[in-house]
Amino acid sequence: MPDASAAPAVVHGPPTTFLSKHVFSLDHKVIGLQYYTLALFAVVIGMVLSWLMRIHLGWTNAAIPGLQALSPNGAPGGVMTPEYYLQLMTMHATIMVFFVLTTAPFAAFGNYFLPIQVGAEDMPFPHFNMMSFWTTFTAFLILVTAFFVPDGPPLAGWTSYAPLSAIGKDAGPGQGTGQVIWAAALGVFCIGQLLGSLNFISTVLDMRTKGMTLSRLPVTCWAWFITSCMGLTAFAVLMPATILLILDHVAGTSFFVPSGLVLNDQLVPHSGGSTLLWQHLFWFFGHPEVYIAIVPGMGIVTHVLTTNMRRPMLSMKAILYSMWALAFLSYMVYGHHMFVSGMNPFSSLVFSFPTLMITIPSTVVVLIWIGSLYGSKLRINTASLFALGFISMFVSGGVSGFFLAQPSIDIMLHATYFVVGHFHMVMGVAAMFGIFSGTYFWFPKMTGHMMNETIGKIHFWLTFIGTYCIFMPFHYLGWAGNVRRYAAFTDDFLKPLIPVHQFITIAALFTGAVQLLFLYNLIYSRFRGPAAPANPWEGTSLEWIMPSPPPWNNFGGKDPVVYHDADQYGVKTASGADYIMQNSPEQALATSEGD
Amino acid sequence: MATTVPPPKIEILPAPDRPGNGHVGGGQNLIPDGANLRVAQQYSPPASSSAIWVGIAAICMSFAAFTSALIVRQGASNDWRHITLPSVLFLSTLLLLASSVTLEVARRRVASYMLGTDSHIASPRLWLSLTLGLGLLFVAGQYMAWLQLRSQGLYLATNPNSSFFYVFTAVHALHVLGGLAGLLRAIRKLGNATLRRSTLDATAIYWHFMGVLWIYLFLLLWLKI
Numbered sequence: 001m002p003d004a005s006a007a008p009a010v011v012h013g014p015p016t017t018f019l020s021k022h023v024f025s026l027d028h029k030v031i032g033l034q035y036y037t038l039a040l041f042a043v044v045i046g047m048v049l050s051w052l053m054r055i056h057l058g059w060t061n062a063a064i065p066g067l068q069a070l071s072p073n074g075a076p077g078g079v080m081t082p083e084y085y086l087q088l089m090t091m092h093a094t095i096m097v098f099f100v101l102t103t104a105p106f107a108a109f110g111n112y113f114l115p116i117q118v119g120a121e122d123m124p125f126p127h128f129n130m131m132s133f134w135t136t137f138t139a140f141l142i143l144v145t146a147f148f149v150p151d152g153p154p155l156a157g158w159t160s161y162a163p164l165s166a167i168g169k170d171a172g173p174g175q176g177t178g179q180v181i182w183a184a185a186l187g188v189f190c191i192g193q194l195l196g197s198l199n200f201i202s203t204v205l206d207m208r209t210k211g212m213t214l215s216r217l218p219v220t221c222w223a224w225f226i227t228s229c230m231g232l233t234a235f236a237v238l239m240p241a242t243i244l245l246i247l248d249h250v251a252g253t254s255f256f257v258p259s260g261l262v263l264n265d266q267l268v269p270h271s272g273g274s275t276l277l278w279q280h281l282f283w284f285f286g287h288p289e290v291y292i293a294i295v296p297g298m299g300i301v302t303h304v305l306t307t308n309m310r311r312p313m314l315s316m317k318a319i320l321y322s323m324w325a326l327a328f329l330s331y332m333v334y335g336h337h338m339f340v341s342g343m344n345p346f347s348s349l350v351f352s353f354p355t356l357m358i359t360i361p362s363t364v365v366v367l368i369w370i371g372s373l374y375g376s377k378l379r380i381n382t383a384s385l386f387a388l389g390f391i392s393m394f395v396s397g398g399v400s401g402f403f404l405a406q407p408s409i410d411i412m413l414h415a416t417y418f419v420v421g422h423f424h425m426v427m428g429v430a431a432m433f434g435i436f437s438g439t440y441f442w443f444p445k446m447t448g449h450m451m452n453e454t455i456g457k458i459h460f461w462l463t464f465i466g467t468y469c470i471f472m473p474f475h476y477l478g479w480a481g482n483v484r485r486y487a488a489f490t491d492d493f494l495k496p497l498i499p500v501h502q503f504i505t506i507a508a509l510f511t512g513a514v515q516l517l518f519l520y521n522l523i524y525s526r527f528r529g530p531a532a533p534a535n536p537w538e539g540t541s542l543e544w545i546m547p548s549p550p551p552w553n554n555f556g557g558k559d560p561v562v563y564h565d566a567d568q569y570g571v572k573t574a575s576g577a578d579y580i581m582q583n584s585p586e587q588a589l590a591t592s593e594g595d
Numbered sequence: 596m597a598t599t600v601p602p603p604k605i606e607i608l609p610a611p612d613r614p615g616n617g618h619v620g621g622g623q624n625l626i627p628d629g630a631n632l633r634v635a636q637q638y639s640p641p642a643s644s645s646a647i648w649v650g651i652a653a654i655c656m657s658f659a660a661f662t663s664a665l666i667v668r669q670g671a672s673n674d675w676r677h678i679t680l681p682s683v684l685f686l687s688t689l690l691l692l693a694s695s696v697t698l699e700v701a702r703r704r705v706a707s708y709m710l711g712t713d714s715h716i717a718s719p720r721l722w723l724s725l726t727l728g729l730g731l732l733f734v735a736g737q738y739m740a741w742l743q744l745r746s747q748g749l750y751l752a753t754n755p756n757s758s759f760f761y762v763f764t765a766v767h768a769l770h771v772l773g774g775l776a777g778l779l780r781a782i783r784k785l786g787n788a789t790l791r792r793s794t795l796d797a798t799a800i801y802w803h804f805m806g807v808l809w810i811y812l813f814l815l816l817w818l819k820i
Contacts, residue, residue, distance in 0.1 A: 124642030124643070124646065125642070125646065194653050197649075197653075198646055198649050198650055198653070199646075201645070201646075201649050202642045202645050202646040202649065203642075205642075205645045206641065206642040206645050207642065232649065232652060232653050232656070233652070233653070233656045235653075236653040236654070236656035236657045236660070237656055237657065237659075237660040239657060240657050240660040240661050240664065240766075241660065241664075243762070243766070244664060244762070247751070247758070247762070251751050251752055252751070252752035253751060253752045253755075253758045254752070254755065254758070255664065255668060255755075255758065258671075258672075259672060259674075271672065271674055272668075272671060272672030272673075272674035272675075272755060273668070273671065273672070274667055274668055274671035274672075276667075276671075277664055277667045277668060277671065280663070280667065281660055281663075281664065284660070
């Protein structure tokens with residue numbers, strides 16, 4: 001009886017038609033590019049939504065051209081209503097968190113490079129992999145249809161707290177059909193991510209080539225593997241929550257709607273549900289989601305910096321253990337999102353302790369990065385600059401986490417812009433910098449063309465300055481008591497803060513416009529960029545042993561054999577190179593810095 | 596009419612003609628060149644073996660979430676009303692347990708067929724089909740349970756107990772349908788001699804897990820609902 005272990009790992013041949021090559025492809029690389037394209041499309045929508053919100057916050061009565069056409073009820077005369085502001089906020093956050101921050105660093109880069117870096121010709125279940133992307137794409141389509149239903153998208157925020165999210169259209173515009181669409185989109189998204197995580201985990205466990213022991217895996221593989229484990233367990237919890245939410249909407253059940261709720265002078269026909277139940281289920285997924293967004297970036301940054309420092313990290317093991325610790329603790333800390341939910345203060349204390357603890361592995365990783373960079377002759381290119389930017393954003397955003405981890409301080413700051421600044425920097429912008437770093441680093445391999453470094457560096461510096469101008473003032477606004485989720489600050493003590501909002505809006509528009517440089521560089525280089533060599537950065541991992549771009553079967557039907565880990569930098573070799581590739585049997589003569 | 600086909604030959608795996616020909620990663624990486632490849636493969640599970648456990652882990656997480664929702668919801672209000680479980684559930688439980696037994700018999704018959712000790716394909720196919728039939732009967736039993744509840748005036752939104760009953764049994768039945776699809780695939784692959792041991796093993800593990808999961812849910816519903 002033939003067994004899978006005896007059969008070739010690849011279960012699909014070369015694509016033969018346009019559809020099988022570019023649309024319903026089984027090739028992990030094509031699927032990775034599809035995920036990247038989806039994320040790119042989603043981030044444009046998400047960013048435009050943020051611009052609309054920012055313009056409204058800075059100049060509340062300003063008419064935005066074209067907005068009325070998008071939503072006649074939400075923006076009569078082009079001036080958005082408070083409800084429409086919340087609807088845009090909900091869609092901005094949902095699109096960014098799920099279809100950009102989860103999709104690009106994990107699903108896009110992971111799909112493209114995980115099988116290559118472990119030395120496999122593809123993932124073990126290519127059909128599942130293809131289904132994973134198309135399921136995610138379907139989820140995205142479902143979500144954006146919320147813009148085109150009569151009441152528009154939901155306004156309950158990306159956290160969709162019950163009972164606001166569970167009682168239907170009487171709760172506000174978009175809380176009927178729009179909210180159901182939102183929940184359905186996320187449920188479908190979960191299926192796609194579960195299929196993807198299953199493939200990622202199986203790839204690492206079973207598809208490694210000869211010699212690729214666990215200790216020789218590049219750090220990026222570990223990052224994607226850890227993220228997959230988190231995704232598998234977190235999305236498996238979010239999906240039941242969305243099912244129960246939909247049932248509360250369409251079937252009249254009472255999972256999340258409490259008794260005695262009066263809305264518009266009408267008693268809501270539900271009873272006995274628990275509003276906190278939704279928060280528990282959501283945040284059990286929600287906090288690991290933060291690390292699902294950031295851990296792949298940590299892996300990418302470590303990989304990029306190691307390559308460009310030309311020497312290994314001070315302790316790669318400490319980085320790996322720290323990433324595992326982050327993943328584990330992320331399930332212990334979710335209650336810190338609920339400090340002001342009215343739960344038992346003792347529970348707050350219980351959740352506060354691991355929240356403070358989780359800063360330890362984060363700090364370990366940062367210290368190893370900084371310690372390794374100290375004294376290194378870092379090659380300054382766009383990829384390494386964005387990696388440094390990642391560290392800067394992660395530290396700046398992470399420091400404010402110390403404050404929010406303590407219930408007594410969080411109660412003051414929770415509903416303010418301080419929290420908005422915190423999570424945008426540590427989760428949003430840091431992850432985006434990881435995506436940029438990975439893009440500039442791997443673009444030559446993915447397309448066979450080099451990106452323009454000058455434009456890339458201008459892109460980095462303007463983005464770096466711009467994002468600080470946007471998100472650091474948020475912290476100040478929070479300290480000043482500026483509440484979040486408000487559509488306008490035209491009255492009372494918040495009025496003096498409007499100039500700060502206007503400054504942030506200008507910075508946001510400027511930083512958004514700067515991204516056109518990136519888009520130009522991406523598209524122009526794809527077609528007109530100089531031809532990329534196989535190993536432009538003199539890297540050691542297996543993606544650099546193949547042509548740029550790789551053939552459909554990665555290694556041309558020959559399985560690589562691995563002799564080293566991916567950290568063989570700063571060594572002296574017989575050939576004169578300062579690195580040894582993973583598939584080279586060559587041994588180092590001595591380390592460059594050690595003799 | 597029973598059909599017979601020549602049993603497939605047992606493949607003697609050739610020595611690798613190029614490094615890493617086994618291409619299965621895992622423990623095989625520790626096996627030096629020239630080692631016995633067949634022995635090495637015993638330490639290198641095919642991807643489907645790992646994947647099925649990964650999938651089971653995800654399903655466990657989902658039902659853990661449902662369970663915690665049930666416990667929290669029960670304590671959230673005083674509208675918890677116990678309902679009598681439909682009697683047909685006892686029968687459907689027996690059917691699902693019996694299907695696990697027939698699947699194990701089927702696995703042995705498939706092994707005999709593949710090893711050539713039994714040249715008749717009809718026997719393994721019969722046992723797999725029997726498993727499939729029992730699985731279908733189980734799903735039908737769940738549907739009858741819903742009908743019984745409905746006849747008592749207990750609908751999805753009648754009270755939290757009935758809500759959880761419908762949700763738990765429906766989500767589990769959906770997973771069972773996935774298992775039935777796997778069994779159908781195994782029968783089809785057996786018919787055209789492309790069935791792999793790892794495929795059948797993964798299908799069997801999943802199917803047995805469906806049984807274990809149902810026992811858990813049944814006890815939970817019995818005690819809590």
